[in-house]
Amino acid sequence: MxxxxxxxxxxxxxxxxxxxxxxxxxxxxxxxxxxxxxxxxxxxxxxxxxxxxxxxxxxxxxxxxxxxxxxxxxxxxxxxxxxxxxxxxxxxxxxxxxYNVKSFNYALLVYSIVFFSFFDLFSQLPVMSTFAASVGASSFIVGFVIGLYSLANTFGNILSGIMTDKFGPFKILMLGLILSSSALLLYHLVDQPSILIVVRVIHGFVSGLIVPAAFTFSANTTISNQQGKKSALTGTFVGLAAIIGPAFSGIMASKTSVPFVFTCVSVIGFALAIMSAIFLSKYKPLKKETDDPVVSSFASIFNSGVIKAYAGAFFLMFSQGVIAYLLPLHVQTLGYDSKLSGTLMSAFGIIAVLVFVLPTNRIFDRVAPSITMAIGIGLMGLSQLLIGQSTSTIALYIVLGLYGVGFAFLFPSINTMLIKATPKELRGKAYGYFYAFFSLGVVAGSTVLGWLPFNLVGGFTFTGILLLVFAGVIAFTKQKQRAHA
Known part of the structure; x- marks a missing residue:
């Protein structure tokens, strides 16, 4: 037995x-x-x-x-x-x-692959700057190698989307898992800044192959009236990675070394690759649903629904970039310990996960995604305005909790909107560009605020107004479409 x-x-x-x-x-x-x-x-x-x-x-x-x-x-x-x-x-x-033992559920394996990809990303956050400095990188190079990962990730996302539509998501998932897990081991070879730059480019590029293929696999194997709920469950694993990744790498790096932390992540990736080879290999690439040349054209990807989803992805991660850049500085200015920044970021992730896993996730299949999208981006914009005005620990936790609710509303909404606006045979390419906008948003959020002549409160205020304007545009567009209908 x-x-x-x-x-x-x-x-x-x-x-x-x-x-x-x-x-x-x-x-x-x-x-x-x-x-x-x-x-x-x-x-x-x-x-x-x-x-x-x-x-x-x-x-x-x-x-x-x-x-x-x-x-x-x-x-x-x-x-x-x-x-x-x-x-x-x-x-x-x-x-x-x-509890009985059940047959294997491939969806959980896909969720785990999504978790691994974002766990890989978030585990870098607390340790990469100090690791770069430890091998002799200047302050400019430290910032450069952090952003370089997301930039390289963008090109990997786009290539993954194109290859997923051509070869099917399974092959690209396997390729991404194996190459990404291997790239993590390259950090053992880093002993100077130039080698670190090369490793960051390789790591960022091959890691970008995973997510578009994983989300395409998930979307293409879900019935249409459950896409919102499944997108919320997928968001749960992204949220868990955001909570666990920084804590794991921060603790382990302080006890061992940064390359050892990445080796641990690599082992998980190789294990998922083996499980994928066993359980997901039966999945066959989908045949085209139509021979209509219009459907297969590049332009068909960029309809209004897809453009909204891409804009939502960009502004979601633009907001994240601003949080990552300004929140630690704001906390430090208020005289609090730097550890508060980490717990605040974990707090918003926990709130988001609760919205994802509780019965609240049913709203994403019962309410139009453009409505929940406008609500989500509006809440995130409001929280950005309030962060700059918050001076107490309790106020900061409440505002970051509000931000978490907005994040939880926005992430499934833009995924559902993208799925409903694209045919299956173009979904890989659509997700490739979608996560390219994710990566660009991270870089733009911190970079743009660094260029503009704002103080901390001004930076949060600018971002909040920008998000609220975008939420208004989405709401107005939805109302206009109703009027024409």
Whole structure:
């Protein structure tokens, strides 16, 4: 009789919990009280390796067990809380017999691939600037190599879209996973700024192959009246990556090294590639739905719905770029600890995930995506205006929570709008350009605010007004379309 997937999760969780206690209770005191630096390096490396096994056990259980997605979230959270794994094991032991093993759900694997791609991105945020400085990069080069990833990612997104339509999403997913996981290992070779620049270009480009193919796979295998809900669930994994990625890399890099952190991410990518080869290989590229030359033309991608989705993607990530650039400076100016910036960003991610996973996600299939899009971008614009006026910790958390709600409304809306506005045989190309606008938005958000002569409050105010104007344009366009109808 085969062991239950929850059993594997419990064993991996206990090992992860024990290794965390050893790291915190033995290795760290040996380093800071006894001066034995190697204790943390060794214990941290072991804990990192066990965490990877634990993460894979969570994925396996999510694929095979008929239980709530909240169990997976709880399992992830337990890994960052001392004794959390032991409490989880006690809970799982009592309920293990209640959950049956189900057949493999390919959708969860696609969600996990999306998580990996954004986990790769977000895990870079806390460590890349310090890593670049450690190999001798000047302040200009530090900023350059951070933006270079997103720029290279743009070209990867576009190529992925074109290749996905030509060869099918499965082959491009496999190519992206293998190349991206391999590129992460190249950071071990970095010992000077010039090599780091080359590695960043390679890493950014090949990582850009994954997301358009993954979203195309998901969209092409979902019935039309559930696209909004599925886009929200996909957004859940993006939100989880935004919450877990920075925390994981920040903690692990402080105990081991940045290349080791990227090696951990690489192992997860290779594991997903193996699982994809086993479970997704049966998927065949879709045949064209029509031979109409108009449908297959390049121009057909750029209809009004697609243009709105692209604009929404750009302004969503433009806003994110502004948050990443100005929020830490605003927090520092107010006299708060720099750690507050990280917890504020995690807070907005948590709020967004709750909107994604709770029954609120049904709204995305019951309300027109242009309406929820206008609401989302409006809430994000309002929060930008309020951030600059917020001076207390409580006010900042409330405003970032509002921003999280806006993000949660906007992300599924623009995905649903894109899906409904494109035929299946052009969806890969459409998603390629879509995520190219994502990448460009990140670069533009921080760059434009750096160029303009605004102080911190002025920067937030400018961004807020820009988003509110865009929300008004979307709402006005929708009202005009109703009038003509």
């Amino acid at each position: 085969r062991a239950h997937p929850i059993y594997f999760l419990r064993i991996a969780g206990l090992l992860d919990g024990i290794s965390l206690l050893v790291l915190l209770g033995i290795a760290m005191p040996l380093k800071y009280m006894g001066g034995i630096d190697q204790a943390v390096s060794i214990a941290g490396s072991i804990h990192g390796a066990i965490f990877i096994v634990y993460a894979l056990a969570i994925l396996y259980a999510a694929f095979r067990v008929e239980w709530s997605f909240l169990w997976s979230i709880a399992a992830i959270a337990a890994a960052f809380i001392p004794l959390g794994n032991f409490v989880l094991d006690w809970k799982l032991k009592k309920v293990q017999h209640q």
